[in-house]
Amino acid sequence: MKNKKVFFCSAFKYVVPADYERWFEELAAACWHPVKIGQWSSVVMRFEKSEPKKYRYVVDMQPVLKKDYKQTYEEFGWEYVGQMASAHVWRMLYTDERPESFSDAPSREARNKRFIGAISVSFAIFLIAAIACVAGARFSDLASSERLQFSIAAALFFLLAILLGFVMSKVKKNIDR
DSSP, rough: OOOEEEEEEEEHOOOHHHHHHHHHHHHHHTTTEEEEEEETTTTTTEEESSSSSOEEEEEEEEESSOOHHHHHHHHHOOOOEEEEEEEEEEEEEEESOOOOSOHHHHHHHHHHHHHHHHHHHHHHHHHHHHHHHHHHHHHSSSHHHHHHHHHHHHHHHHHHHHHHHHHHHHHHHHTOO
């Protein structure tokens, strides 16, 4: 029986924060717990098998941490699991009622707006890169193989921008979850 499991691109599959939190919680109930959440965990995340636990997970986007951010969560009994880029992952063990971190609609909306803001920065970067590659391929004096490379890069950047646009719209549709 395997005691380790690896998931690829989980953050891209569960783009709405509430969906990602539920995914973590379902895995914990099925005996799977993250080994370490770090910068590359949105691409590759490792889990180890142990006893099932009833955890409430919270994924919170905080591009700039306030001085007392971590301390505040910890004072309310949350355990810091790790950070993927600007997304901080917290969990709390519970038995009866599922604890809430974002207990009202305005706080959930604010959290989701922070996600949209962070994603929109990446969207803009990929869109600008795609436009720059198209301009480089179209208006510069390059060999045909170099134009092809610029065109392929532009296509990839446009695809990533489209994907990020889809993610932003999905989070926006679920802004109050």
